[in-house]
Amino acid sequence: MEIEQQSFKRVDLVTVTGRVDGSNWSELDGAFRGLQNDGRYNIVVDLEGVDYMSSAGLRALVAALRESKNHKGDLRISNPSKRIADVLSLAGLDTVFSIYDDTNSAIGSF
């Protein structure tokens, strides 16, 4: 898994690629916590390059969503592949996250 971060005026973009599972979910969790510790609560997570995510990865996304919402921010998802959309749906989380087909729309939504 690789994580890239890019800051915009009102939002931070976190681009994740590769596989997110029990072996590395804490790196993703740490990236979100780092942003939120700096007071950055508006986050877009681009999942286009993620080909696999287990419940461990979902746990990191949900923890960050909760923290952002508790500080009047949000964590929005862009570009999930069919596989990742399937995982989100299987978990019932497709209605919990705001999900966008492209990253620019997700960034522009803040």
Next chain:
Amino acid sequence: MTEEREYIFPGRFDQVEELCGLIAAEAEKIGFTDDEIFRIELACDEACTNIIQHAYGAEDEGEIRVILQQTENAFIIILRDKGRAFDPDEVPIPNIPSDPNNIDELRIGGLGIHFMRNIMDEISFSVDGSGHNKLIMVKYLTRSAKR
């Protein structure tokens, strides 16, 4: 006739991908569709993660024994470990609120078991005569299968 293969992996998170990849390769040979294979791999990942996290309580505390059986109409995955006995009924059920604004009501503990139950056609947990945990997961071949 039943075909059977057996493998042993150390109980570490960095082994789970290879272990599940092996199961996915077997599922492909049997003739499951790509979507089914992805989901079977996910269910196995969740099962192995539970073994390391909850049965053993940490990495490198024991091994995961994998037994794969293929019958005429089913793929049977048996995972055995020597960790603490596991009662799936004690695992909380995820709570996904219908209103996404009710974020404080969102509870995703137990999501791994939820995936396993929803993906596989049958799952059962038991402790065998030698005190080992035994998880049996069954996925039936449907008409969508390639063979």
